[in-house]
Amino acid sequence: MGVSFPTESTVVLFPQGVGECEARIVLAEPAGDDGALLVATDRTPFHPIDHTWPDQPGDRGTATVRETEHTVVDAITMAVGPDGSVHRGEAIPARRTDPGWAFLVGHVVEMAADTPPAALVGNAVTLKVDTAxxxxxxxxxxxxxxxxxxxxxxxxxxxxxxxxxxxxxxxxxxxxxxxxxxxxxxxxxxxxxxxxxxxxxxxxxxxxxxxxxxxxxxxxxxxxxxxxxxxxxxxxxxxxxxxxxxxxxxxxxxxxxxxxxxxxxxxxxxxxxxxxxxxxxxxxxxxxxxxxxxx
Ligand SMILES: [Zn+2]
Structure with a gap:
């Protein structure tokens, strides 16, 4: 059996000025207690707020899964350790260069609470940044x-x-x-x-x-x-x-x-x-x- 957590860092398209792309969901979990989900994908046009020098806020936009469009209210930096542990923002204990760590863009997506996060993994998603x-x-x-x-x-x-x-x-x-x-x-x-x-x-x-x-x-x-x-x-x-x-x-x-x-x-x-x-x-x-x- 292969590993069931992401081991590759998110491919980012914002440096090229890309505002929209198709991607695949690699991780999903509750963002907090308010029903929003934190969704990471194999690639993304979203710029996340940096966890060590938080100068530029995360992008906003939309994520469309199975023909339903959801609002993305923020994008943060996440990291997954070699043991599969998931960390967010300032709580990330690793450096970017540490072996075995994957750094991810976490999209904070407003989604109905009846969607079990684990069921989203593997789904295709269309990601669109609010380009204005x-x-x-x-x-x-x-x-x-x-x-x-x-x-x-x-x-x-x-x-x-x-x-x-x-x-x-x-x-x-x-x-x-x-x-x-x-x-x-x-x-x-x-x-x-x-x-x-x-x-x-x-x-x-x-x-x-x-x-x-x-x-x-x-x-x-x-x-x-x-x-x-x-x-x-x-x-x-x-x-x-x-x-x-x-x-x-x-x-x-x-x-x-x-x-x-x-x-x-x-x-x-x-x-x-x-x-x-x-x-x-x-x-x-x-x-x-x-x-x-x-x-
Ligand atoms: Zn700068």
């Missing part, structure tokens, strides 16, 4: 990456030491200081620490705070220049599975950007009409609100 919501999340995510590169660039003269540089060759304030990044349709909110560790790393924090309005203006102007150039953007991937490493790449006037990223993105900056950046700064923290308008 996806596009506004992609715009927010692309905006967050562009903002971080423009911010690094405008802070380049405020370092007393030479920290690690970003893909454009500027000191990587974003990587050193970011604490959380949270996207919603059309907006990203990124929080950066400005305390002692940043001063130690060599950033002239006091000078930055004095000039904060002009830095915000310079970042906004830089983003407008990059959008006007309309560079192409591609997700590079090492493989088809959810656990494969992926990078967002984008052609910018300042060079080719390349950032490790598990999220979804616009196909090019021509799909943006504007990025509006607003700083909220205190002694210890900078909060950046980046609002993306699609063309």
């Amino acid at each position: 919501r996806r596009a506004s999340l992609s715009a927010a995510h692309t905006g967050a990456h562009l903002m971080s590169l423009a911010l690094n660039m405008e802070l380049r003269d405020l370092w007393r030491k030479s920290p690690r540089v970003d893909c454009l060759g500027h000191p990587d304030f974003d990587q050193l200081a970011i604490t959380t990044s949270r996207m919603s349709p059309g907006q990203s909110v990124d929080r950066y620490r400005l305390g002692k560790s940043l001063r130690k790393a060599g950033l002239e924090v006091a000078v930055f705070l004095e000039r904060i309005d002009s830095v915000q203006e310079a970042v906004t102007a830089r983003l407008a220049e990059w959008i006007a150039a309309g560079g192409c953007s591609v997700i590079e991937t090492e493989g088809p599975g959810l656990t494969a490493r992926r990078w967002w790449t984008c052609e910018l006037p300042a060079g080719r950007a390349r950032i490790p990223c598990g999220g979804t993105h616009l196909g090019g900056l021509g799909e943006l009409s504007s990025l509006d950046v607003r700083f909220e700064a205190g002694e210890r923290e900078l909060v950046v609100y980046t609002t993306a308008k699609q063309a």
Whole structure:
């Protein structure tokens, strides 16, 4: 007898911008007490929220099984251990590279409670992402990456030491200081620490705070220049599975950007009409609100 639980990670199609596909159900179990089911498939166009860096929320859409369409209200990351144990989100105890583990996209599907989850395994399903919501999340995510590169660039003269540089060759304030990044349709909110560790790393924090309005203006102007150039953007991937490493790449006037990223993105900056950046700064923290308008 073969194993009765999934041993392969879900093949993901969102890096190619796919919004719909046919798939086969490999795992189904109650999502909670509210009747919804958690359904994993051999492949999917759905982007799940990441369990270690939950910046971009899971996709929503529909799942059609035996000609009945059900609403997918969320997509999360799941993992199945070598012993068949199933784990969800933050409770996943393994690393992506651990042998014997399969990482799955769990679709939270609203389904009648009279469907025994086990009976669904093996069934065909048509998965469709809400592509308008996806596009506004992609715009927010692309905006967050562009903002971080423009911010690094405008802070380049405020370092007393030479920290690690970003893909454009500027000191990587974003990587050193970011604490959380949270996207919603059309907006990203990124929080950066400005305390002692940043001063130690060599950033002239006091000078930055004095000039904060002009830095915000310079970042906004830089983003407008990059959008006007309309560079192409591609997700590079090492493989088809959810656990494969992926990078967002984008052609910018300042060079080719390349950032490790598990999220979804616009196909090019021509799909943006504007990025509006607003700083909220205190002694210890900078909060950046980046609002993306699609063309
Ligand atoms: Zn990203």
